[in-house]
Amino acid sequence: MARFTTVSVARSDGRSEFLQNGSLVPNEPPRKDETPGPDGSIDFYLKLQENDPTALDWKRKLGGTNFILAELPKDYVLWQHRRVKAKNGKANADSARQDTYLYGHPNGKGRFRSAQEFYPHLLWLACDQENDSFHNCSCKYCFSDRMAGTEATTKSAQPEAPTKPLDSRAEPSKAALPTPLAKKAAIKTEPRSTQILNLKTQEQQFDSNPENDFIYRPGEIVWFSKRTSAWGLSVVLKRDLQNNERRYLLQPLSHPASHPAVAVRDRDSIRPWLAWSVPLPTITQLRELTYDQVPWARVVAGEFDKGDPEVDGSILAAKAINESYSLFDKVDLPTAPGEVHYKGMFLGGEKIWAGEPVRLMGRTKDEIVILVVNQMIERTAADATTAVTMVGDVYKFIEMPMPAEYQDRRNWPVNEDLPVRMNADLSFRNQVSADAGGNIWCEWRLLEPMARKGLNDIKGRWYETRLLLPTLRGKATYDLDLQAGRASDASLFMNSRGEVLGSRPGIRKRNRLATLGGAVPADTKISRGLDGPQEDIIIPDQVQQ
Template sequence: MAPYFPLICHRTDGQFEVATRNGAKEVNQPTAEQMNDTPDANGNVDCYKKLEIDEAKHVDWRRKLGGMLMHLLGGKEHADRNYILREFPDGYVLWEHVKYNVAKAAAESKKEKGKHAAGVFERQDAYLYGHPQGRKKRFRSPADFFPHLLWLMTDQEGDPMNCSCKICSPDGDEDPTAFSGKSEAKNLKLNPPTLSAAPPQTIPNYAPSSSIFTPSAPPAPLPQAAVQVSPPTGSKEQAADASPSGKYIYRPGELVWFNNIANWRLGVVAKRGLKNNKPRYLIQPLSNPHQQQNYQLKDDENLLRPWLAWSTPETTVVKLFNNVPFDQVPWDRVVRSEFDQPGKDSDHIVDGSILAAKVIDASYSLFERNEKALVSPGEVHYMGMFLGAEKIWVGEPVRLRVTTSDYVVLIIHKLVEKTTPQGGSTVTFVGDVYKFVEMPTPYKNPSDWPNNPDLPPRMSNDLRYRNEVAHLARTGMWYEWRLLEPAARKSLADIKGRWYETRTLVPIIHPAEFQADLEKGRTKDADKYMNGRRDNNAVPEQRKKNRKDTLDQAVPMNFKVSRGLDGPPADDAFPDEQPQVQPQQQQPQQQRPQQGTFNNGISQYMNLDQADHGYYGSEMQQ
């Protein structure tokens, strides 16, 4: 009786069905004809049968794969243990091809009852189905599948081009444990394995048709024996925004609605901080160039809303300027009330903020180049970007546009911009697509709940919170994020906006509904209450130089967006913390530089590309 420590692969690209060239769906397994076990006229059977998890060959494959993984990744401290892959990655199924004569098999069975009847089989080979390229691309042995399994468990990029298996890379290594030559040329990135002593499972010396290894249903969660995939991290701000213990909903440079006592208005987060362990924000209101406003300090997140939480109202100067770009409006004439209608209330500051917000919503800029990334000609990889109103990072989820009612997100692994000599720009988001799933719970106790190592920590914590709410109310429901598409590539048009935690944002934007749902043990996604970027916005997509270029004349000319933990601490101090800092005063139009140029006082925030990878000043690559 030998103890086997189980390993689990938390990521998969396995597919139960695939699309054919004509667009039809095809089941990713042997055909119905191949599964037909009816003997022919001579009593011969030639068929495929699915192997169950407790069958000898299934166990043998998983023991060999576990051993190869730990031989390569485990280190000396694990050399005295036996390991087994607990199960194949989701979507992968082991099938056996058998050929035999019925009469001969029956005779041998009577002669040597209980003995393995392999001798009567002309053929008895196992094949692992599930590769995204379809049923003709199957793995013939554990050694065949091992490079693909290793890629699933270790590759930071999630890029199939990094896989050295014979299917993904037909010219890959023959020896799956030899990482040299062509495999190294693919630059496979391995994280150090994080291995814990999982409870061993006893697997006896097996005999045919015996019940050998029957996991509980559902399988109990295991400590993180598999190598974890960690997105690249850059700045301290990125780490802070990724932390589940972070205090802030909003980020410096983001466009938000803020409560102006009598109404709600639009502004930009200049900086954020904590007071009495509660978040506070310094907000710069948007306006037209002639009526710029002073900062406002907000000590309560209930006084703020994401830009995408509400729809944009119409301008107050009739509908004359509703679809006119901000910089094409004759603001000097507007503020002189030349376009006001008698008897109609007009607010030229509000009009300026509305039109500026539409431009911001349709704009994007990237910051913090990833200099370590492998790039193709004309490409630049970045760690973050301002996408419309919001600031997003590599390693976090964004909401996707889909044609169904499903809630789908992309966890960003790469932000790639490709530019042309003519100044064109295309941005590609590379990452894993997940779908939110609600179903009857398969677990009896919270102690059985699995971990979610492939999800960002904030996303995993929010998921656990939602399941705790359902469990405490005895709803019998279970929520999970299910991988739909690994290493997907999405464009700007596919992205709706930032992902927000249910437990953080929904109580603010819909408190009564949230409380009523809690009492019923339900929680709704924040996405249900959010718009998408550029919804009902006719302003064309625009690549901006940086955030200052995007905000342009809607803010005072010496306005700065804080770099937070990545900038000088003095720049993050609030006006009430350093009395010498005075609120920004209205800037006369004649004192403002021409559009596209900036004064020396803020130049350090404009062109940081060469100094520190363009955190807020990345320029388009020419």
């Protein structure tokens, strides 16, 4: 058996009780009675001891490679939820299920569902000399307190004496917090001139608001109408609202020898990048080449077969962009060594924010599975290679007969763990069914909490039915579907990143402009929206319509 060096965290913010409606209540699960229910089912919580195999597994995961946490921080307790459904009046062993949760977070609302979910909070306990979880901790529950704008968390207790190692054969480090668990306690945090109550930027908040009906985002690749029968590929430079019309400033993609003028289009004249499949280049000799491999000067001079160099430039540029990604807006919070967290990224042709859903590859083409991204983490290995991991909860879209209690709409539940855009979309779709007299209930069912997904697991952005389906299906067809009580998921009418002309794994780029390369003019500027200057949200009147 491998030896583990024990690691101790010398302080804790855990609470065995928390304030609820003016009274102190235990910070623990509600049911601890093992007695079977009237139908024979079993449903209770069991407190795990420190030497329980499950508890040891948590502590190994929290310690890191070759390390083990000596003990959980004070007043943090593992409880195992044990459930067995009944069959014929007896507990059915085939349906037994066990889920482990860590209780003790000071807000009383949070229970950590895995060691991975607790790790950011443990890291904060180990690192933060300011001892301020409200502003400095990136865990799910401290983050939700910041989003609510209420300092529910309290500062941790003063450090206690470090715990002695469990294994006397392994010499503990002189520091209470050796790597790889965290940086040494002596590391100082940079002073903060302003303390940020809300980690989301203004543009990020705008894109997460269900009242915002701008579908496309600055920096994204979209299809646009050329005002003929043809459609082209372009990048969104800006968006604005004029005379109640949502407008987009677009830069068409092209070869590097010349670039078309920018154009302004409304929503009806644009389609998402993944709404349609990309055709092959019109010039046969270019079909096996990448954008950077093409001798564009010779192509434009007519040395190749007949075709349209501008169209082929846009096709090959879009393919290269689809294979690339870049990250932006670093999160200034304590992280593990070699890790950087970000608020957003450009993944292929789309812009994605932390805190919102993305479409995942399903087991079948019609299976609708999403990941609500809690964290975007880039890790740099010893050989300087990088990899991005998305951490969040995986949900599957479910349709089922409407439960009897939901006939009264006042009983419709709201899943507070879902982003508000998803809840608004779900409510809309259930209202469509109910208004038409249907008996179908839709919901997002949790499949895997705090899952870790790579970029190749992601199909692309998730889009609201109400916003995108009228465009994809056509308004007449969409309205007929609503009258019949059907509001299909927009993802059923979208491609995935991997379906674009044999795309390869993601290629890291420095930023979005580096990704666009010669497909756009050298002086191209992409708006930062509400995070930029005022001109970033205004499209000049003199721009070509």
